[in-house]
Amino acid sequence: MGLRLVQVNFKARDDAALGRFWAEALGWGVSSEGPGVTNIEPVGFTWPDPTAVCVDVVTVPDPETVRYRVHLDLATTSTAHQAELVARLKELGATPADVGQGDVPWTVLADPEGNVFCVLEPREIYRDTGPIARVVVGCADPRAMARFWGEAIGWKPYEATDDHAVLRSSQGVGPYLEFFRTAPTVWTRGHLDVLPYPGDDHQAEVARLRDLGATDADIGQGDVPWTVLADPEGNEFCVLGRG
DSSP states (O other): OOEEEEEEEEEESOHHHHHHHHHHHHTOEEEEEETTEEEEEOTTOOSSOTTOOEEEEEEOSOGGGOOBOEEEEEOOSSHHHHHHHHHHHHHHTOEEOOSSOOSOSSEEEEOTTOOEEEEOOOOGGGTTSOSEEEEEEEESOHHHHHHHHHHHHOOEEEEEOSSEEEEEOTTSOSOEEEEEEOOTTOOBSEEEEEEEOTTOOHHHHHHHHHHHTOEEOOSSOOSOSSEEEEOTTSOEEEEOOOO
């Protein structure tokens, strides 16, 4: 039994336009499973795969009401690469963002719909992650969140303090999942989506997550093949029903 972290889902006013931005930002391709949905994945990628956490952009009637605490941090390989990437992202429509970061070596930007993300300075730990260095979740208790999500998706702990906790796929590939202690003052429209392994029972996995501390969440999803839950700090996420 177990689950795979397969994508970060962003709600948007225009999924196609925001999807194009993120595809260009990451150097990935786009596809669509239907109207109002744009999938961003590495070129030649077979979904799902542990080497990448993909991006799914979904148009919703009122994205301004969506408030999540998940954002992406992008990897760079050199100071020159960081500067080039920041310049290219601004040309694509990103804008500088001030979240109180002060004088830091990374650059904080907002995508064309206002979702904050970071372009990190080169760090050795992220050299093999692909373009997404880490998926970051703001929270009150990083240790507790890492315990929940580590059990939920079977990722290994790499570091845990009162202010910061880190997980990565047990295969040692793809981006890191990191939890930072922060006040809920910076919001995005991104949340996590997980998927059962082939042959595993969807409802059994949902029950396991409830036993770990997840609760049911109603975001107006209606009758859908996925299940919407909230983690122990109230961050909504989806257990997908497709392979």
